[in-house]
Amino acid sequence: QVQLQQSGPGLVKPSETLSLTCTVSGDSISSHYWTWIRQPPGKGLEWIGYIYYSGSTNYNPSLKSRVTISVDTSRNQCSLTLTSVTAADTAVYYCTRGHYGNDYWGQGTQVTVSS
Amino acid sequence: DIVMTQSPDSLAVSLGERATINCKSSQTVLESSDNKNYLGWYQQKPGQPPKLLFYWASTRASGVPDRFSGSGSGTDFTLTISSLQAEDVAVYYCQQYYGSPRTFGQGTKLEI
Numbered sequence: 001q002v003q004l005q006q007s008g009p010g011l012v013k014p015s016e017t018l019s020l021t022c023t024v025s026g027d028s029i030s031s032h033y034w035t036w037i038r039q040p041p042g043k044g045l046e047w048i049g050y051i052y053y054s055g056s057t058n059y060n061p062s063l064k065s066r067v068t069i070s071v072d073t074s075r076n077q078c079s080l081t082l083t084s085v086t087a088a089d090t091a092v093y094y095c096t097r098g099h100y101g102n103d104y105w106g107q108g109t110q111v112t113v114s115s
Numbered sequence: 116d117i118v119m120t121q122s123p124d125s126l127a128v129s130l131g132e133r134a135t136i137n138c139k140s141s142q143t144v145l146e147s148s149d150n151k152n153y154l155g156w157y158q159q160k161p162g163q164p165p166k167l168l169f170y171w172a173s174t175r176a177s178g179v180p181d182r183f184s185g186s187g188s189g190t191d192f193t194l195t196i197s198s199l200q201a202e203d204v205a206v207y208y209c210q211q212y213y214g215s216p217r218t219f220g221q222g223t224k225l226e227i
Contacts, residue, residue: 035217045157045165045208047217060216094164100212101155101170103177108164 002026004095004106012089012113018082022095022106029053029071033099034078036069038091039108046091050099051078058099085113117141117211121220128227134196136223138209143189146213153213156185156194159222160205168194168207201227 008020022034035050049059051069059067068081078095090113096102118141128134144153152172157165167176169185172192182197196203204227209220 044222045210045219047210047219058215062216099217100153101167101176102157102165103167103170105164105166 002097002104004097004104006093006095006106006109008109008111010110010112012085012111013115014086014113015084018080018085018089018093018111018113020080020093020095020109020111022078022080024076024078024097027097027104029076029078030073032097034069034071035096035099035102036078036080037094037096037102039094040088040091048080048082048093087113089113116216117144117214117218119209119211119218119220121207121209121223123223124221125224125226128196128199128225130201130227131198134199134203134225136194136207136225138187138192138194138220140190140192140211140213142214144211144213145189152188152192153211154187154192155210155212157208157210158203158205159208165208196225199225199227 003025005023012018030053033050033052036048038046051057066083070079092108094108095106097104120139122137154172156169159165173185184195186193206222206224208222
């Protein structure tokens with residue numbers, strides 16, 4: 001079955017870069033769009049952006065200057081990079097499959113921005 | 116941005132009773148070229164990632180019990196649980212994928 005396994009640090013210092021990776025099994029990363037979504041503590045869901053394996057991306061304008069989503073087809077992975085983080089970026093980050101409805105989700109990574 | 120507004124913010128329903136959650140978008144999410152509503156519904160239980168319930172507003176995702184139904188078109192949508200079960204306690208979100216950025220409703224907390 002399709003599984004999305006997320007990895008990356010849970011603690012990032014202010015002004016530094018957040019980097020997360022999503023390893024897909026049971027499916028080809030080249031067959032779908034891949035979306036990152038985050039959820040601040042006790043709050044709702046915020047769409048970060050998506051990528052197609054061809055490299056086509058669409059980002060939330062509120063994050064566009066700081067975010068990069070990429071894919072590595074050889075490793076069947078999707079990655080998120082967010083630069084110049086602040087406490088406002090503290091959230092659970094999710095990797096998901098799809099962009100017209102997200103049908104598979106990673107387990108989530110709690111990222112705390114703190115010195 | 117398309118603003119998604121859910122009502123109510125929280126809802127308490129007895130076991131076996133009907134639960135209804137509403138979602139309103141600030142502009143239409145009905146695409147005229149394919150007559151599809153670009154709207155999804157998600158269920159999130161504590162400590163878990165959200166689970167897709169419906170896409171295209173009313174197409175049930177795989178494995179979703181048929182006591183759940185999605186309806187509506189244009190700007191007004193409804194998620195209905197016909198007979199509430201204990202395992203349905205969760206926060207429910209609607210999301211539009213008609214425009215960019217994709218946006219979610221604020222969530223509706225469903226309790227027994």
